[in-house]
Amino acid sequence: MRYCTNCCLPDTKPGITLDDRGWCNGCRTSLIKKEVDWDARWRDLESIVDQIKAKNNPFYDCIVPVSGGKDGWYQANVMAKEFGLKVLCVTLAPHLPTTEGINNINAMIKDLNVDHLKITLKNSVIKNLRRKCFLELGEPNWAEHCCMFAGVVQSSLIYDVPLIVWGEDISFEFGGIQSKESKPSAIEIDQGDLIKSRSVLDFLGDDVLERDVFFYQYPEYEKLKKAGIQSIYLGHFHKWDGRAHYNFVKERGFKGREAGPLSGNYINYDNIDEKLCEINIWLKYIKFGFWRPTDQTCYDIWNDRLTRNEAVDIINKLQNEFPKENFQDFLNFHSLAEEEFWSTVEKFRNKNVWEQIDGQWKIKTELVKL
Numbered sequence: 001m002r003y004c005t006n007c008c009l010p011d012t013k014p015g016i017t018l019d020d021r022g023w024c025n026g027c028r029t030s031l032i033k034k035e036v037d038w039d040a041r042w043r044d045l046e047s048i049v050d051q052i053k054a055k056n057n058p059f060y061d062c063i064v065p066v067s068g069g070k071d072g073w074y075q076a077n078v079m080a081k082e083f084g085l086k087v088l089c090v091t092l093a094p095h096l097p098t099t100e101g102i103n104n105i106n107a108m109i110k111d112l113n114v115d116h117l118k119i120t121l122k123n124s125v126i127k128n129l130r131r132k133c134f135l136e137l138g139e140p141n142w143a144e145h146c147c148m149f150a151g152v153v154q155s156s157l158i159y160d161v162p163l164i165v166w167g168e169d170i171s172f173e174f175g176g177i178q179s180k181e182s183k184p185s186a187i188e189i190d191q192g193d194l195i196k197s198r199s200v201l202d203f204l205g206d207d208v209l210e211r212d213v214f215f216y217q218y219p220e221y222e223k224l225k226k227a228g229i230q231s232i233y234l235g236h237f238h239k240w241d242g243r244a245h246y247n248f249v250k251e252r253g254f255k256g257r258e259a260g261p262l263s264g265n266y267i268n269y270d271n272i273d274e275k276l277c278e279i280n281i282w283l284k285y286i287k288f289g290f291w292r293p294t295d296q297t298c299y300d301i302w303n304d305r306l307t308r309n310e311a312v313d314i315i316n317k318l319q320n321e322f323p324k325e326n327f328q329d330f331l332n333f334h335s336l337a338e339e340e341f342w343s344t345v346e347k348f349r350n351k352n353v354w355e356q357i358d359g360q361w362k363i364k365t366e367l368v369k370l
């Protein structure tokens with residue numbers, strides 16, 4: 001395990017390669033972003049919008065996926081307010097929403113004055129899929145990630161909407177498997193870091209039938225092409241900065257977590273709309289030796305808001321915190337006994353990254369200041 005010498009990402013993250021300087025993909029992306037002609041990229045977006053407007057779509061011009069978080073709100077604002085498109089916001093409804101999440105999404109819909117479609121998945125199916133994904137992959141949110149993308153794209157076919165506007169390409173923005181260059185088209189979003197090559201059909205059984213997983217299955221590219229659906233990343237056309245988006249939507253009614261950052265977090269507005277995702281993120285710590293505090297502080301290093309040494313202190317202080325806030329909800333939702341949870345966690349612990357000293361698990365390679 002080696003850490004980037006410019007930020008703190010470890011090379012255990014899938015897709016990360018450190019170059020001769022010891023810099024990671026995320027740091028290389030931050031340099032690329034500084035050199036892009038963003039005005040030219042914005043003009044490219046304007047011409048896409050002009051094409052969409054010229055179609056005189058009967059109902060909606062564009063779909064924006066939203067969770068109630070800062071980025072979706074920002075994206076929908078650009079498309080609805082700045083470009084004046086008729087926007088349909090689409091949400092994959094969380095099964096255990098937080099009060100902040102419900103309030104933020106209501107405030108967003110009011111602020112933007114748009115229609116909002118909520119996809120709520122059958123409880124028994126999502127529960128069974130999540131349970132299987134946790135026990136077999138150590139990644140409880142895997143099937144939901146499929147649905148986050150596929151459900152939105154299926155909606156564009158159902159409602160005949162010609163444009164889908166996603167946020168950032170996470171593998172480019174955060175350094176991941178397909179991160180070499182920014183691409184405008186998101187049509188292959190189902191091949192991205194969160195989904196990879198598995199199929200939801202691998203998890204079918206007596207409790208989950210093929211007809212239960214419509215919203216989990218990405219349509220064939222040919223079908224999308226025939227329907228004339230364009231799928232784009234706004235992050236290709238506009239210099240993406242999650243914190244700037246937070247500051248923008250905060251003025252319009254978005255509220256961070258009132259009780260302060262969740263355990264292991266250093267900001268109070270990351271994934272605060274639901275209660276089941278945080279354990280999924282924490283499992284990265286077991287598998288790869290990093291999680292929220294590294295993600296959040298590296299983002300601020302890339303955007304010149306934090307030095308590496310400051311980030312090292314924050315990460316070393318926070319990374320051993322366990323996401324205790326919604327742990328009981330997590331166990332209850334998946335009908336898991338606490339023992340079963342911990343034995344599953346141990347099954348996925350990466351022994352190349354972790355070692356046991358005096359009965360305590362420790363990361364072998366300590367993150368230190370340079």
Ligand SMILES: [Zn+2]
Binds near residue numbers: 006023026028
């Ligand atoms: Zn880096």
